[in-house]
Amino acid sequence: MRVAEIMTKEVITVQDDTPLMKVAELLFDRALNGVPVIDKKRHVIGIITEYDLLSREEHIHIPSYVKLLSEFKIVDRKNDVHRELDKVYHVHAKDLMTVPVVTIAPDTEVAEAARIFSEQRINPLPVVDGKKRLVGIVSRADIVKLFKKITL
Numbered sequence: 181m182r183v184a185e186i187m188t189k190e191v192i193t194v195q196d197d198t199p200l201m202k203v204a205e206l207l208f209d210r211a212l213n214g215v216p217v218i219d220k221k222r223h224v225i226g227i228i229t230e231y232d233l234l235s236r237e238e239h240i241h242i243p244s245y246v247k248l249l250s251e252f253k254i255v256d257r258k259n260d261v262h263r264e265l266d267k268v269y270h271v272h273a274k275d276l277m278t279v280p281v282v283t284i285a286p287d288t289e290v291a292e293a294a295r296i297f298s299e300q301r302i303n304p305l306p307v308v309d310g311k312k313r314l315v316g317i318v319s320r321a322d323i324v325k326l327f328k329k330i331t332l
Contacts, residue, residue, distance in 0.1 A: 183293050184286035186326065187307050187316035193218045196225060196274035203228050203273055213319055216306045217277045222313040224306045226277030233276070283308045286315060294323050 193216050194203055206215055207230060214229035283306045284293055297303055297320050307316035 181290045181326075182286065183284055183288045183290060183307055183318050184316070186290060186322045187286070187318040188322070189316045191216060191306075191314060191317045193314065194228070194273050195219075196272065196277070198273045200233075200271040200273070200276060203276075204233055207233065213303050213321075216281070216314055216317065217273045218314055224281050224283055224308060224312070224314050226273065226279045227281045227304075227306065228273055228277050229303065232278060281306060283312075284318070285309070290323060290326065293318055297323070 192206060192210060192212060194206070196217055196219070198217075203215060206212060207228075214227050214232075216224045217226035217228060219225050282296065282300060282302055284296065286307055286309070288307075293305060296305060304317050304319035306314055307318055309315050
C-alpha cells in the first residue's frame with residue numbers, strides 16, 4: 181500500500197510569517213500533531229510540531245508561558261508578564277520551524293513511512309510531488325487506522 185492511499189490531501193499549512201500564537205491555535209483547535217510551513221509555490225520550507233512548541237527554549241518555552249498566564253493576576257509581576265507576552269507576540273513560524281524537513285513521495289510504501297516515524301521519531305510527514313510541492317500529509321495515526329481496517 182502506498183502513502184497516497186492514506187494521506188490527508190487537504191493539508192492545513194502556515195507561512196513563515198505566521199505568528200506563533202496562530203500556529204499554536206491551529207494545532208490545538210484542529211487537534212494536529214504538526215503543520216507544514218510552505219512558501220507561495222507550496223514548497224515545504226519547514227514544519228512546526230507539538231514538540232517544537234513544547235521544547236524549543238531559544239525563543240519562548242510554552243510551559244513557562246502557560247505558567248505565566250496562570251500568574252497574570254499578580255500585580256507585582258506585571259512588567260515581567262508584559263515582557264514575556266511581548267516575546268510571544270513577536271515569534272513567528274520561521275523562528276520555531278524545524279528545517280530541513282523530512283518529506284516523502286506519494287508512492288512511498290506505508291511500511292517505509294512507518295520505518296521513518298519509528299527511526300527518526302518525527303510526526304507528521306509532509307508528502308511532496310516531484311517538484312517538491314506539498315500534496316498531502318501522513319501521520320502515525322493514519323497508519324494506526326490501517327490496523328483497525330485489517331481487524332474488521
